[in-house]
Amino acid sequence: MFSIYSRSQSVAGVVRKHLTAFAPNSCQQIRTMFIQTEDTPNPESLKFLPGRAVLETTDEVTGFYVTKSDRDDISRSPLAKTLFAVEGVKTVYLGGDFVTITKYAENQWGHVRTQIFSAIMDHYATGKPAVTEFSEVTDTTIFEDDDEVVAMIKELLETRIRPAVQEDGGDIRYVNFEPEKGLVTVQLAGSCVGCPSSSVTLKQGVE
Numbered sequence: 001m002f003s004i005y006s007r008s009q010s011v012a013g014v015v016r017k018h019l020t021a022f023a024p025n026s027c028q029q030i031r032t033m034f035i036q037t038e039d040t041p042n043p044e045s046l047k048f049l050p051g052r053a054v055l056e057t058t059d060e061v062t063g064f065y066v067t068k069s070d071r072d073d074i075s076r077s078p079l080a081k082t083l084f085a086v087e088g089v090k091t092v093y094l095g096g097d098f099v100t101i102t103k104y105a106e107n108q109w110g111h112v113r114t115q116i117f118s119a120i121m122d123h124y125a126t127g128k129p130a131v132t133e134f135s136e137v138t139d140t141t142i143f144e145d146d147d148e149v150v151a152m153i154k155e156l157l158e159t160r161i162r163p164a165v166q167e168d169g170g171d172i173r174y175v176n177f178e179p180e181k182g183l184v185t186v187q188l189a190g191s192c193v194g195c196p197s198s199s200v201t202l203k204q205g206v207e
Contacts, residue, residue, distance in 0.1 A: 033124065035117055044090070045102040046109065050120055054079075055094040055130050064094040064131050071142055079123045079130040085163050086115040094130050139173045150177050153184055 038047040055064055066073040066080050068090060074080050080092045083099070088107030093100040099120065103112050123130075140158040142151045157174050165172045175185040 033121055035120060037113065040100065042102065044105055045100055046113065046116075048099045048101065048116060048120060049097065050099070050124065052097070052124070054097055054099055057096045062095075065091070066093075067091045075141060076133075077131045078126070078128040079120075082119045082123045083116065085159060086112060086119055088112045089116075139175075147179075149179065153177060157186070 034051045036049045036051070038049065040047055057063070064073075064077065064080075066077065068074075068084055074084060077092075077094070079094065079099070083089055083092050083101065088103045089101055089112070090104050091102040093102075099116075101112070101116055103109070140154040140162075142154050146154070154174055157172060161172055171189040173187045173189060175187055177184050
């Protein structure tokens, strides 16, 4: 079991991050990651080069393109899912050794770019592939038989509530929805369990 300590520096479109993994009774393992950015002809799109493989390409598969509304495709890509958690991301394109992000015009690169750096580095720290063969099913996966209200609840939990809760070392999971009572049941995990602020999280963040 490793815990990750990280710190990053960004200079002239290049971000350098040291990932230090600590394991009991072991030496420190340090990895350095450089992420460069390149402009594209589209001012709303920016190319990120992490300096390592992104997508395993073949003659048939040269890239992976997904928009914010492509839920099925997003569920197959842990990297895309992490990137779409960044406010302002409109589309994601994964290439062999790069990631191209297109943002919404109203969002500024100064803020979005910094969050993208963190999202890419967080993804590589997990060791997961950029794209999997099958969809990743979680508590907030939206199924075909979910009604509109349940789909909205799951989407809000995944995109709005969960990222904020996880920043504090906790998590919140969808359990069920009782339409006749208008009652949503969730489960708190991690640092949220027994935390005095959990009631505030539920009242202000969820309700």
